[in-house]
Amino acid sequence: MSTFVPRAAFPVLDSLPRSYYLGHHAAGVAKMRTLLNQIDFVVECRDYRIPLTSRNPLFEEVLADRKRIIVYTKRDLGSDGSGQENAKTIEQLRKLHSPTPLCFSDFRSTRDIRHILNLMRDLSEARQALTGSHCMVVGMPNVGKSTLLNALRQTGVHKGKAAQTGAQPGVTRKIGTGVKIIDGGPTNQSDVYLLDTPGVFIPYVPDADAMLKLALCGSVKDNILPPFTLADYLLYHINIHDPTVYSEYHGPTNDVDQLLDAMARKTGRLQKGGTPDVEGTAMWMVQRWRNGHLGRFLLDELTEDSFARHVESVAARPMSLSQAKKAGKEALRARARAVKPVDVA
Numbered sequence: 001m002s003t004f005v006p007r008a009a010f011p012v013l014d015s016l017p018r019s020y021y022l023g024h025h026a027a028g029v030a031k032m033r034t035l036l037n038q039i040d041f042v043v044e045c046r047d048y049r050i051p052l053t054s055r056n057p058l059f060e061e062v063l064a065d066r067k068r069i070i071v072y073t074k075r076d077l078g079s080d081g082s083g084q085e086n087a088k089t090i091e092q093l094r095k096l097h098s099p100t101p102l103c104f105s106d107f108r109s110t111r112d113i114r115h116i117l118n119l120m121r122d123l124s125e126a127r128q129a130l131t132g133s134h135c136m137v138v139g140m141p142n143v144g145k146s147t148l149l150n151a152l153r154q155t156g157v158h159k160g161k162a163a164q165t166g167a168q169p170g171v172t173r174k175i176g177t178g179v180k181i182i183d184g185g186p187t188n189q190s191d192v193y194l195l196d197t198p199g200v201f202i203p204y205v206p207d208a209d210a211m212l213k214l215a216l217c218g219s220v221k222d223n224i225l226p227p228f229t230l231a232d233y234l235l236y237h238i239n240i241h242d243p244t245v246y247s248e249y250h251g252p253t254n255d256v257d258q259l260l261d262a263m264a265r266k267t268g269r270l271q272k273g274g275t276p277d278v279e280g281t282a283m284w285m286v287q288r289w290r291n292g293h294l295g296r297f298l299l300d301e302l303t304e305d306s307f308a309r310h311v312e313s314v315a316a317r318p319m320s321l322s323q324a325k326k327a328g329k330e331a332l333r334a335r336a337r338a339v340k341p342v343d344v345a
């Protein structure tokens, strides 16, 4: 019996869109700038499944040197629960971000949420301000900011949901008013208020691989990238980790067509005439993974090389918005040139 060999690389797809910077993202950034002088520290959320890719350099530019806590959200979706791999990733990320305080959260874990609250209480108490502390939660779309705010409020002051959440990006469109997440007692000195903000996408994503990762993790609306490509990219990653996770539908394969066909037939996703609904099944497959049902793993590789590239990109001056727009337009022109039929004499 031949052994299955996963694909060593995913083809570079120059034709994919590289931007998803919307009007309410720009408006959110502008508002953040105006509010910054009222903010004592920032909680920056990144997705644990893409710890390097979910960094948005725009935040570093906008938030300047404001004190920051980085929270890696959706921790539960990035680890298989064995603990060992998780501990190594946590250690690597702590080293990378040192001395910035780092937390990891699964919003359902009271332990994780308490840990974040304790850190925020310590920062707030250290300030000894008469009116408590005011913080802002920022991050890419759909990273889990509003969910985190609700969980902090629930555990911190036993109050119900204050922010709307949802499975698609863009649920939060505006910066609201701060909600109390820590009650500092009669003096109010260590009260902590948290402000939710709209998710902000990177103005221009230089590589297609990063765009696919962000889309898989839900930072981009599902109608922006072709579901078939997303499913194929997901299959490429699943096969590297554990090709048995889809064994109820098909044996290990690198052929996404075959897998989607089998999934569609098994789950009854068929169109008129009994032909498989490939697009619908592709989206269903992606959703299954997002819900933790097709393996829980990181999409970013954490190697010395990838950390070195990350450190380099952090040190580089972030692209200005106009540079990013220009890069986006150039990419569109290049795409148009690539698809234009060649004149045959």
Ligand SMILES: Nc1nc2c(ncn2[C@@H]2O[C@H](COP(=O)(O)OP(=O)(O)OP(=O)(O)O)[C@@H](O)[C@H]2O)c(=O)[nH]1
Binding pocket: 073, 074, 075, 076, 077, 105, 106, 107, 108, 139, 140, 141, 142, 143, 144, 145, 146, 147, 148, 164, 165, 166, 167, 168, 169, 170, 171, 172, 173, 197, 198, 199, 200
């Ligand atoms: N499994 C898991 N899902 C999470 C976690 N945190 C958030 N989610 C889910 O992620 C989705 C997005 O969460 P939101 O809190 O709405 O994300 P957001 O960052 O506020 O999104 P925007 O409105 O785009 O800014 C929701 O379906 C949440 O249930 C987590 O720790 N674990």
